Amino acid sequence: MLEKLQIHIAQNFDFLKNKKLLLATSGGLDSMVMVHLLHKMSFTIAIAHCNFQLRGVESFEDQNFVNEYARANKIPIFITQFDTKAFAEDYKVSTQVAARDLRYSWFYELLENEAFDYILTAHHADDNIETFLINLVRGTGLDGLTGIPAINGSVIRPLMIFSRLEIESYAIENTISWREDSSNASDKYLRNKIRHHLVPLLKDLNSDFLSTFQKTQAFLQEAQTQVEDASIMVYQQVAKEKDDQVFFDLNQLKRLPNYTSYLYQWLNEYGFMAWQDIYNLVDGQSGKQVFSTKYRLLKDRDLLILSSFNLELEQRVYSIEKDQIEVKFPLNLSFCKVADISLGSNKAIFVDEDELVYPLRLRKWQKGDSFQPFGMEGQSKKISKYFKDEKLSLIEKEKIWLLCSENKIIWVVGLRQDERFKIKNTTSTILQIKLE
Amino acid sequence: MLEKLQIHIAQNFDFLKNKKLLLATSGGLDSMVMVHLLHKMSFTIAIAHCNFQLRGVESFEDQNFVNEYARANKIPIFITQFDTKAFAEDYKVSTQVAARDLRYSWFYELLENEAFDYILTAHHADDNIETFLINLVRGTGLDGLTGIPAINGSVIRPLMIFSRLEIESYAIENTISWREDSSNASDKYLRNKIRHHLVPLLKDLNSDFLSTFQKTQAFLQEAQTQVEDASIMVYQQVAKEKDDQVFFDLNQLKRLPNYTSYLYQWLNEYGFMAWQDIYNLVDGQSGKQVFSTKYRLLKDRDLLILSSFNLELEQRVYSIEKDQIEVKFPLNLSFCKVADISLGSNKAIFVDEDELVYPLRLRKWQKGDSFQPFGMEGQSKKISKYFKDEKLSLIEKEKIWLLCSENKIIWVVGLRQDERFKIKNTTSTILQIKLE
Structure with a gap:
């Protein structure tokens, strides 16, 4: 078995030579075999051990076991402890998901801070079939049936094609010790139930099931890449980004x-x-x-x-105080008292300041808003009707701001002034409001 | 359960009303429930029963049982008997595949000859999960995991969403009798092993497994349609038909x-x-x-x-006898004795008939063929070299015929005459050979 594993690594993972490898090591059978094998083959390795503190004293015994092994074999080691239960509660996820998230985020942190090239995990063929069956039992799409790839970015799984049995043979032949996770033996988790009952049944129905299954997963992975191709091709036909x-x-x-x-x-x-x-x-x-x-x-x-x-941003109302000369956000507006009116435009209006109640308000339009369009002799019009008449698209409508005095609209900004605030013969203070 | 099944049929298979339906009926639980249900709901039905003669006297008891039921309920019935074992041996397929092929080809025959609109089979949800697991055990691609559709062309499976248990409840509530296939109880077939061991385990791991699984299959069917989309779109980009x-x-x-x-x-x-x-x-x-x-x-x-x-056709050699004036296949050639030569062309050559050894032969070129191109003073040239010099594509080369006298090439038809058969001063009979 030593030879078989060594040959596989030599043939398929030659690119790991002279790279800095971080080996995720729980102290269980699979990871201890991975450490032993890569150490023996003189790869540049370090161990990363997570103590999830889920099994009391056992967790610390695991930590000590891995630590001792690293020291005895002069392998650099990184150890961390997580309050996994607290994390799971905080983020409302299962303990297993919490452990996975904590583990990988720490690995990636080490990868970056300690300049490792790859993270190696000891996943094997039985893990893949177990994950497939877990997803099948719980319900899944194609992506839940395609398995964990042996090479995925910075994460490498060199033992992926081997069965648990082959890995155990290697351990026994090489008198490798490992820690047995007491929760493995029980049916506590679905994975364990599947490992101990469902997988043996499948292997009984097809003695070559593990290698048959690897072919099945290769087919499913191909189908998955085709689904992704289709998704991209249809997107290119149907979607425009702007x-x-x-x-x-x-x-x-x-x-x-x-x-x-x-x-x-x-x-x-x-x-x-x-x-x-x-x-x-x-x-x-x-x-x-x-x-x-x-x-x-x-x-x-x-x-x-x-x-x-951003809903919160959409509903925000911006205040404008008396004598404020400009607004920078969400729009560029300037306020300026002028002696007389010049030619008005969509971008600049003149209003009777005595009619205004400060602070003015700048906000998006809402259902039910109405105003008296300039030049319509005081007739009231719903904003929604006005937009419709102006043939604005939904997206255009949403970009429109209303400048208001209390609940009265002064200006549909950039589009139309309100009749009620226009300059009259009696106006004493003329305020020019400009959209920059 | 009666209500549940009836409502489902009424809601989803209304289009079967006033259609002529042929019900595949083995006499087992599922098909007897289907017959009872559709008969009760006044659909226009007939029964088709196949006797596969695989279980001796039992097979005939099944046939009699279904026949009796049809007569008692005044349902038209068609019965046929197959020598399934002989068919399986003749076509080197498993008994199960033989039975399926025989069954469906007879159903389609009845559909056509008796003007039925649809064939109905009593497949149910457990059949789908069993087929999924059979394919998983044996190794499969995505298409092996997507299940049997409830509606597939002329074949309708109205009970597809129901479990075996639900169908059995219906049978018991309605005191329907059925024939138990003795081979079901044994682990003789992989399907039975899966039915009796694997499926119960999955249902134990997820009590709602059957409906979870139906969602999974719906997702996989969607993925399958996307794979087909990708296949078509890439084909359109990459392939040209001509x-x-x-x-x-x-x-x-x-x-x-x-x-x-x-x-x-x-x-x-x-x-x-x-x-x-x-x-x-x-x-x-x-x-x-x-x-x-x-x-x-x-x-x-x-x-x-x-x-x-067609390899056999490609290697065929066509003979041409002395004084034969034309050939129609595989080419149109005419042979005509003439008094004198006129201008030659690619399409017509003149040869010295006394040099020919009959029958002439018309064949495709082979490796090692060589000839003496006209005008090259008797120099010999390999046909392959000649084709290369003429820059023929592989496809063009394959379309070329050689007209030969014994093993000597007279004419690379349509391209180049051989020096050895040309008209000399001593020629007494001039034969014109023309490609039409």
Whole structure:
């Protein structure tokens, strides 16, 4: 078994020679075999051991065991301790997920700070079949069935093609000691139930199951790359990116009977959760929208528009005090008392300052807002109706700011002044407000 | 349970009303429930029962049971008997595959001859999980994990979302009798082993496993449609169809790291088996080829060329007798004694008939062929060298015919005459050979 493992490493992981390798080492069978093997083959290694403090004194015995081994074999070692339970509670995740997140973020930190080239973990073929079956039992998509790759960026898993049995044979032949995790023997976790009951049954049904399964996973990984190809190709046909927004052409998208799959793949990374609502947008009314914490998906006629979105920012109201001469955010506005009016424009209005109630307010429009458009003889008009008449798109409407005095609109900024604040014969102070 | 099944049928299979339905009925639990349910709901049904003659007297008891039920309930019935074992031996397939092939080809025959609209089978959710696990145990790609669809062309499976348990409850509630297949109880077949050991374990690990699994399969089916999308889109970019041939642009194809997956999908239907040989073609020498029984894939510079191919036809030699005035196949050639030579051309040559040894032979070129090109003063030249000098592509070379007298080439038809058969001063009979 020594020879088999050594040959595999020599043939497939030659690129690790003369690199600085950080070996994730729990002290269990798999990681101790990995350390022994790579040390024997004279790779440049260091050990990283996490104490998750989940099994009381046992956890510390593991830590001591790994530490002793490192010292005896003159292998550099890094040790850390985590309060895994507290982390799991804080972030509302399972203990297993907490342990994984803590472990990998520490590994990457070491990789960076100590200038390691790769993180090596001792995952093996049985781990992959177990993960496959866990995901199958819990429900999954294709990505949950494709397994952990042997090489994935900075993370290398040199033992991936070997079975637990082969790794154990190596340990026995080379009289390697390891620590048995007492939780492995119990059916405490789904993984252990699968390891001890489901996997043996599959191996019983096909004595060559592990290698059959590796072929199956290779096929599934290929299918997964094709799904990704399709996702990219369809995106290129359907989506246009402009000004930090993505515009999805629904007429094109809807030609695909499976378009929901594509929407899911494209939007998943933006943190959306309400998938059915998103799918409903496709045939939904113009103006409907779905939000994630930081993004918004808007149906606008034949488009779905993805843009970043900050609800708190959208609802914010900016105050403008009396005699303030300018506003820099969210718009550039200047305020200037003038002796007489000149020619007005979309970008500059003249108002009767005596009509204003300070502080003025700058805010986005809301449902129900109405104003008296300049020149319409005091007729009132809903802002929504005004926008419609001006043929503004949803996105354009959302960029519009209203300058208000109390609840009265002074100016639909950049578009139309209100009748009520215009200069009259009786006006004593003329205020010019300009959009820069 | 009656209600649940009835509601599902009413809601999802309303389109079967007033259609002629052929119900595949073994006499087992599932099919008897399907017959009972659809009969009760007044669909227009007939029963089709296959006797596979695999379980001696039991098979005939099943046949009688179904026949009796049909008569008692006044349901039209079709019965056939198969010599399944003989079929399996003749076609070298498993008994199960033989039974499936025989069954479906008979169903489709009935569909056509008796003007049925649909074939209905009683597959249920447990069948799908069993098939998934059989394929997993034996090794599979994504297509082996996506399950049997409830609606697939003319074949409808109305019970697909129900579990075996739900179907059994229906049978008990409605006092439906059925025949128990004695082979079900044994572990004789892999399916039975999976049914009795593996599936119960999965249901034990997740009590809601069957519905979880249906979601998983829906995700996998979506992934499968995306794989098919990718396959079509990449084909459109990479392949050109012309004259019954397909030209794959290797420069484009090789940009995709996973191009072997695409080649597999495109070529699978042409009966190729030697996949590694095909993948090797991509970087292989120009002129290398791989054959299936009816197709050929040829590497030609930056192209892979797929064409239909009949080896026997390619190697055939056509004889031409003395005084024969024409040949119609594989080429149109005419033979005509003339008094004098006129201007020769690529399409017509003049030869000294006394030099010919009949029957002449018309055949494709072979390695080692050589001739003495007209006008080269008797110098000999290999045909392969001649083709190279003429800059013929592989495909063009293959279309070339040689007209021979014994082993001597008279004419590289349509290209170049041989020096040895040209008209001399001593020639007494001039034969004109023309390519029409």
